[in-house]
Amino acid sequence: MLISLDIRDILIIDRLSLELGPGLNVLTGETGAGKSILLDALGMVLGWKGRADLVRQGAEKGEVTAVFDLPPGHPARAVLDEAGVDPGDELILRRAAHADGRRQAWANDRRVSAEVLRGLSETLVELHGQHDDRGLLNPRGHRALLDAFAGYDLSPLRSLWTAQRQAREALAAAEAQIARARSEEDFLRHAVEELDKLAPQPGEEAQLDAKRRLMQAAGRIREDVARALAALSDEGAEGRMRDASRWLEGAADRAGGRLEEPLAALSRAMIELSEAQAGVESCLEALDFNPAELEAAEERLFAIRALARKHGVAPDDLATHAGGLRARLEALDAGEAGLGRLAGALTAAEADYTLEAGRIGALRRAAAERLDAAMAAELAPLKMERAVFRSVVAPGEPGPEGRDQVTFTVATNPGAPSGPLNRIASGGELSRFLLALKVCLTGGGQGLTMIFDEIDRGVGGATADAVGRRLQALALGAQVLVVTHSPQVAALGRHHWRVQKAVVDEVTLSTVVPLSERERVEEIARMISGDRVTDAAREAARALIGA
Template identity: 70%
Template sequence: MLRLLDIRDMLIIARQEIAFQPGLNVLTGETGAGKSILLDSLGFVLGWRGRTDLVRQGADRGEVTAVFELGPDHAARAVLDEAGLEADDELVLRRVAWPDGRRQAYVNDRRAGVELLRELGETLVELHGQHDDRGLLNPRGHRALLDEFAGLDLAPLRAAWTAWAAAGQAVETAESALDAARKEEDFLRHAVAELDKLRPEPGEEAKLDAQRRLMQGAERIRADIARAHQALSAEGAEGLMIDARRWLDGAAAQADGRLDTPLAALERAITELGEAADGVERCLEALDFDPRALEATEERLFAIRALARKHGIAPDDLGNFANDLRTKLAAVDDGAKGIDRLRQAEAAARTAWQALADQARATRSKAAERLDHAMAQELAPLKMERALFQTVLSSAEPGPEGQDQITFTVATNPGAPAGALNKIASGGELSRFLLALKVCLTRGNAGLTLIFDEIDRGVGGATADAVGRRLQAIADGAQVLVVTHSPQVAARGAHHWRVEKRVEGDMTRSAVVGLGADQRIEEIARMLAGDRITEAARQAAQALIEG
């Protein structure tokens, strides 16, 4: 709740601190004293859209600070956490304005944007008045208000909607994929047939290319190798060397050992020559191939490369590409069955959502009856016992919160047509309808500061007294701020401030003064009697306070 409002150099307020309290806080004062400036200043620090000329004339800048007390489960804590700010038991909002239109906001002394102020403000303060189009008068918010009144937990319904939407998206995705696959079915079947016929393996293209180069090279070098083999064989060098060894063997006995060393060297040469001849012979055997093998190798190599170029991929990727095409083809063949399964899942998700939506409608219907009955009970003391308030349930487009539209309607007199609150009720009637609604919808909300701006306008006497009592009931266990001209309402306040306008020199200033017990009697007597306060007015004021 709001603990402190510190205003500096805003409009005609030079410096003002107001320490608000729990319960019913009333602000009174003559018309034009500056009560609206307090609301403008509070709205400024909460990021509300409002007037731009807020800085006091002659001041360098204007500044408003609002200090709020946060309970352990206050909704503002979630907003602060989302913004990455620490949430203590005290929340300090500060906003500065300069005459040139610049603005700067701070949350717990850290710079912040106006959007964060607005998000926090929605959890901290709720403003009601005859021109309130953001809260009770906005039909778009009626369903949320009724759900809160009913204590309806929408989390399961929202989760079911998400599941249904996801299931529907899965069907659409599968159908789109199937349609796309069917458009290329002929291509898929032809391409898979080509790939299955060829069945290329990873690394095969490089292997075939090496084999091809080897066979092509063999044709060029085999003739030279064959001639070399012939020169080394028995018909060539080997035969001559064997003949030389035989001749030298025959002459060695008469050479007195002079041929031993040449014979040993010749023997070694014959051995080496034999090994060379064997190696060349093996090479010839390796180079011996069927010309048809070269043709077959080239044919398969060229086929693999052509298929890779056709599909714009590397030859080694043809195998994986074939698997992808088979998967797509299988999706075409099995797609209808898969879509049937997805449609069954979507239907089941819709059924689950529908069951929860029906439960929500039943809960809302019962809550609407309770709210209508509670409103009848509240309107009677407000001198509107002939008025009819009705919560109308109608069908809406399905969504995460069901398929119900909720509208609060009123008929101010029997037989009169019912209509929206802000279109049917007069000013005074509207104030009382809003007040009765707030009494019914808010029961001891300790975390929210409620502000009623002249909601008692247009009523007086016993009706004003009833308005004051209802405001007092709302403030029980909560915090309510009321700007009022009604003495009956002011008398119900637990804390009372008077807004005064003073002229100091040539400058007009507005000030807020906290009133003690005797001062309250004087202020309420002024509200009853006007400028001339009589003893009878004082006694009447005392009676109002005590009553």
């Protein structure tokens, strides 16, 4: 509920504080007194799109503060939590507009964006008038209004729509992947066959390169290695060292121990010599190769390097790369089975969605009949008993909330063609259709402050009285703010304010005055008779208030 509205330096308002209450709040005043300015100011603090030049001429900035009661569980609390604002028991919205075009906004003294204000607005205030295109007159919102009237749960249908979309996306992704793989199938099969045939192993390239270098050098070094082996053999160093050892052993007994160390050193040298000889023999054997073996090693080495260049990988990574290509080929071969499984999942998801969408469609058609009956009951007291309201449920584009399109249509007279609500009804008729719809759709209040901007325009007499009584009924247990020119509507208000203009120091200013009971009689009498208030008008005003 809107508790208060404080306005500073907005258009022709310099200072204004308005205390509102529950029930039916009525604002009256002569044309041009500034009633629409109050809505402009409220729209500014709620982030609505509106006129840019709101700052009063001569002022540096204008400011609007709105205070709302925020009971536990109010939907605005979720918006505030998401914005990081402490909700508290009251919500104080404040917005400043500077003359240079800058705007700043606060919620409970925390800076917030205009987007947050608009999110809060949807949970706090609902505006209705003849030019309302935010809900009742907008066919795009009629399905949501009918769903809210019926009160069924759409979350299973939304979940099934999501599951269907995900299944469709999974199938499309798999088909795209297989299509890409098919475009390179020939390359994959040739590459895998080529790699499998060569079967390169990690480290093999380096081994082949070393072997090739060794065989290339063998012809040049083999003669020197053979000569060295001969020098180390029996005819060379080994034989002479054995002779030296035999001669020294024969003389050792007579040398008084002086030859023991030389003999030990000679023994160690012979062991080292034997190891050297074995190594040289091994090298000589390695250098003894078949020229065809060098050709084979070079051929394989060059083949490995060529494949590495072809696939853009290091030679040691060829085996891993072959595994990756083989996996892609196997995925392609198994793709048909995978596509069949995904297509089956999509078919099942579509069937589930279709079944639930059909169930919701049946509920919508039943709800449409109930809404049409409720509207007929509401239109009769509004002197439109001959009008026909129909909620048309027709096939529409599938979506998360079903496959139905809902349009509110009217025929204002029997036999007259029906059509969209905002095209068929005249100004006065449209006001009453909107009011009847709001009464039917509200269903016990939603914690919103409902504002009706001259929704009673174009009606009078008993019809205006009926409009007022529907507004009064709508305000039971809720808060309704009505801007009206109808004395019948004004007389039913629980709280009454008059909007008036005055010229102060050659500056036109607008203000809002709360009316006492006596002042209410005078204001309603003015609304009845015009500028010259008569005693008869006063009596009529008292009769309306007391009715």
